[in-house]
Amino acid sequence: MGKPIDIGRALAHLPLFQQLRESEISQLAAGTSEVGLSKGRILFQKGTLLDSFYAVVSGQIKLAFSSPQGNEKVVSIVGPGQSFGEAVMFLEKPSLVFAQALEDSHLLSIAKRGIFAAIDRDSAFARRMLAGLSVRLHGLIQDVENYSLHSSTERVIGFLLQLAGAPANGSIDIELPASKHIIASRLNLTPETLSRVLHNLSESGLISVKGKCITVVDVISLSQFNGMLYSLPYSS
Amino acid sequence: MGKPIDIGRALAHLPLFQQLRESEISQLAAGTSEVGLSKGRILFQKGTLLDSFYAVVSGQIKLAFSSPQGNEKVVSIVGPGQSFGEAVMFLEKPSLVFAQALEDSHLLSIAKRGIFAAIDRDSAFARRMLAGLSVRLHGLIQDVENYSLHSSTERVIGFLLQLAGAPANGSIDIELPASKHIIASRLNLTPETLSRVLHNLSESGLISVKGKCITVVDVISLSQFNGMLYSLPYSS
DNA sequence: CGCCCGCTTGATCGTCATCAAGGGCGGTGG
DNA sequence: CCACCGCCCTTGATGACGATCAAGCGGGCG
Numbered sequence: 001m002g003k004p005i006d007i008g009r010a011l012a013h014l015p016l017f018q019q020l021r022e023s024e025i026s027q028l029a030a031g032t033s034e035v036g037l038s039k040g041r042i043l044f045q046k047g048t049l050l051d052s053f054y055a056v057v058s059g060q061i062k063l064a065f066s067s068p069q070g071n072e073k074v075v076s077i078v079g080p081g082q083s084f085g086e087a088v089m090f091l092e093k094p095s096l097v098f099a100q101a102l103e104d105s106h107l108l109s110i111a112k113r114g115i116f117a118a119i120d121r122d123s124a125f126a127r128r129m130l131a132g133l134s135v136r137l138h139g140l141i142q143d144v145e146n147y148s149l150h151s152s153t154e155r156v157i158g159f160l161l162q163l164a165g166a167p168a169n170g171s172i173d174i175e176l177p178a179s180k181h182i183i184a185s186r187l188n189l190t191p192e193t194l195s196r197v198l199h200n201l202s203e204s205g206l207i208s209v210k211g212k213c214i215t216v217v218d219v220i221s222l223s224q225f226n227g228m229l230y231s232l233p234y235s236s
Numbered sequence: 237m238g239k240p241i242d243i244g245r246a247l248a249h250l251p252l253f254q255q256l257r258e259s260e261i262s263q264l265a266a267g268t269s270e271v272g273l274s275k276g277r278i279l280f281q282k283g284t285l286l287d288s289f290y291a292v293v294s295g296q297i298k299l300a301f302s303s304p305q306g307n308e309k310v311v312s313i314v315g316p317g318q319s320f321g322e323a324v325m326f327l328e329k330p331s332l333v334f335a336q337a338l339e340d341s342h343l344l345s346i347a348k349r350g351i352f353a354a355i356d357r358d359s360a361f362a363r364r365m366l367a368g369l370s371v372r373l374h375g376l377i378q379d380v381e382n383y384s385l386h387s388s389t390e391r392v393i394g395f396l397l398q399l400a401g402a403p404a405n406g407s408i409d410i411e412l413p414a415s416k417h418i419i420a421s422r423l424n425l426t427p428e429t430l431s432r433v434l435h436n437l438s439e440s441g442l443i444s445v446k447g448k449c450i451t452v453v454d455v456i457s458l459s460q461f462n463g464m465l466y467s468l469p470y471s472s
Numbered sequence: 473c474g475c476c477c478g479c480t481t482g483a484t485c486g487t488c489a490t491c492a493a494g495g496g497c498g499g500t501g502g
Numbered sequence: 503c504c505a506c507c508g509c510c511c512t513t514g515a516t517g518a519c520g521a522t523c524a525a526g527c528g529g530g531c532g
Contacts, residue, residue, distance in 0.1 A: 067385045075380060087370035090363075096377050119362055123355050126362035127326075130355075133369040134323035140376045141332050144311060147383050148424050149303045152488070180511070188384050190489060195512055211497095211511095388520065416479070429520060431480055447479095 007032050010108055014055050014081060016128055020118065028118060031111030043099040043107070050095065052109045053085035059105020062182065063097045074185040077102070077178055086133060102178055147188055155187045156197045160207070160216060161223055169220050176212040243268050246344055250291050250317060252368055256361065260354060267347030279335040286331065288345045289321035295341020298418065299333045310421040313338070313414055322369060338414055383424055391423045392433045396443070396452060397459055405456050412448040
């Protein structure tokens, strides 16, 4: 799992902590430990109480529900520089999701005490923490919107456009951040449906798919595609 | 819309502010204004930037998406003592939802400056704010779980049990917090489907329905009902 | 009294899940 | 180097859940 990391440096690189002074970082570092996680390993189960939250240094973590029937629904795919578990830590309630490594990963486990100390010391930090949670909330609301009033095709398009980032025009290459069945679950679809949707979009000339690499031929027309998709039959 | 409210007193009653000193409350009150809203009125539209958030003193507010096709999806029903809009305020991004009064309502509009000042002054307050957002996040994740891996009947049951509150055994009376089509939307169902689900549960002897009043005959067996509902045909 | 609105009930339709095979690609071992 | 196997993805056929369309019903209010 590689050499140990300079925890202080790693912390300082996280967006959340960018503006902390060095002394503050080192205090935070005291309550921070490194976690190595090989692919497939579970970091914590649904129902766990956390007294720290996690930041991804390298690799990729998925957060997901598991239903009694064995179904699984991916809520979030967390990559380097991002963090998770803050809300569960603050709430002191059992987590609703479990966390599993999609690749070999390095995480930082940042203890609650250190965070509380930083909040006490620096109200600007508290605000950044609030902003961070707000971003998370915003994203979740967007998910709810997608699930509840967009069709499968619209969700896929939305996802692609989000990956594409800046609303440029012209064509853009995208690499899917995970295997297709993970993406499908993230979008509340079965792998089969995702496959068919990509196929349709591809046949319509809007994208072209090669494994994990997708080329959006024209961002504009892809984003304007909503509404006329009812003309297309479900299967080509 | 009634007489003006003592803003300080109203603020002091909100859970968020319970533990503030009187001097702090009065500083907060300086940036707080009362909003009266009659039934059906829209408080803010989707896309609005907020530089305050809102607390409900009396009445009821719904937060919802509206889709271009005119569909509407209720995200949240906010009652007295609860608040909304914090995340949008902190984020300084356009709201994804709009807010509309379901009844004649009194709100407090609490300005960002006051909140920031309180955060600067009192880190315990900052923590409570964080806890508040965490609760919100937790709830939203629960919603996502419901939408994505529970059937319509399961969602309705979950909703009823949540309203029932404490997991008592025996029978409990519940009053629906809003009209059925609002509830249906909140649960991502059409009114027709909600009606049928309630009808089925009623025929199974698990609940009885009279207008907005629902009696859960046996909380335990209702909560254990999941799994065997596949035996029931969709329409009785 | 009559109208409107919220709810119910019935019939049909569409989207997506499910079930079931078939391909393609990479890795491993002969 | 080729053969084999596993895994991921695709493709096809079918089915179910819940939406939609369309009436009826009842009760409150003008």
